[in-house]
Amino acid sequence: QVQLVQSGAEVKKPGASVQVSCKASGYTFTDYYLHWVRQAPGQGLEWMGRINTNSGGTNYAQKFQGRVTLTRDTSISTAYMALSSLRSDDTAVYYCARETGLITGDGFDIWGQGTMVTVSS
Amino acid sequence: SYELTQPPSVSVSPGQTASITCSGDKLGDKYVSWYQQKPGLSPVLVIYQDSKRPSGIPERFSGSNSGNTASLTISGTQAMDEADYFCQAWDSSAVVFGGGTKLTVL
Numbered sequence: 001q002v003q004l005v006q007s008g009a010e011v012k013k014p015g016a017s018v019q020v021s022c023k024a025s026g027y028t029f030t031d032y033y034l035h036w037v038r039q040a041p042g043q044g045l046e047w048m049g050r051i052n053t054n055s056g057g058t059n060y061a062q063k064f065q066g067r068v069t070l071t072r073d074t075s076i077s078t079a080y081m082a083l084s085s086l087r088s089d090d091t092a093v094y095y096c097a098r099e100t101g102l103i104t105g106d107g108f109d110i111w112g113q114g115t116m117v118t119v120s121s
Numbered sequence: 122s123y124e125l126t127q128p129p130s131v132s133v134s135p136g137q138t139a140s141i142t143c144s145g146d147k148l149g150d151k152y153v154s155w156y157q158q159k160p161g162l163s164p165v166l167v168i169y170q171d172s173k174r175p176s177g178i179p180e181r182f183s184g185s186n187s188g189n190t191a192s193l194t195i196s197g198t199q200a201m202d203e204a205d206y207f208c209q210a211w212d213s214s215a216v217v218f219g220g221g222t223k224l225t226v227l
Contacts, residue, residue: 035216044207044219044221045156045164045218045221046218047215047217050216059214061216062122095164097164102170103152105152106152106170107152107154107156107166107168107169107209108154109169109175111163111165112163113163114163
């Protein structure tokens with residue numbers, strides 16, 4: 001079945017970096033954009049950016065420009081989100097999500113299970 | 122930056138119709154998606170392209186979008202529909218989410 005499986009929970013110290021992976025299965029990885037969305041405890045959804053899994057091209061939310069890097073490895077159908085200079089307010093669940101691909105600028109039909117990243121000294 | 126505004130909470134009695142709004146400048150010119158999220162779980166797409174339902178989403182979920190307001194309507198609301206709901210749209214190659222609405226079925 002179509003699914004996105006993310007890497008496990010992380011605990012990091014302030015100032016460190018974190019990388020979360022998202023492995024796709026059940027569909028052709030390079031046919032769909034992948035996005036990253038985060039959710040702080042008790043808060044709403046916040047878009048971080050997206051990657052064209054075919055070309056590797058990226059778009060980032062202005063808030064995260066310079067601190068987030070999205071990459072992919074097509075040989076293993078896996079996307080990565082790296083976030084640097086971590087602060088306590090980066091503590092959140094990080095999701096990868098597949099854009100439907102039906103039209104440009106559509107919704108997200110498949111979501112990963114989420115990865116909890118805790119930033120604490 | 123573009124903003125989407127949702128009411129923080131909506132209450133509905135079982136079997137009645139729930140309506141959740143999402144407001145934004147000229148939102149009717151954009152496509153809106155809606156997500157349902159239950160505690161501890163990932164969001165689930167329930168409406169895309171304003172009014173389309175993904176396979177597996179019950180017919181009681183419907184959507185509309187016009188002017189500055191998009192709406193998610195749940196007809197014959199069931200206890201299992203109690204969840205947080207988020208609207209989402211695109212603006213200048215960036216994705217924007219509404220703040221979310223907690224739907225209580227009481």
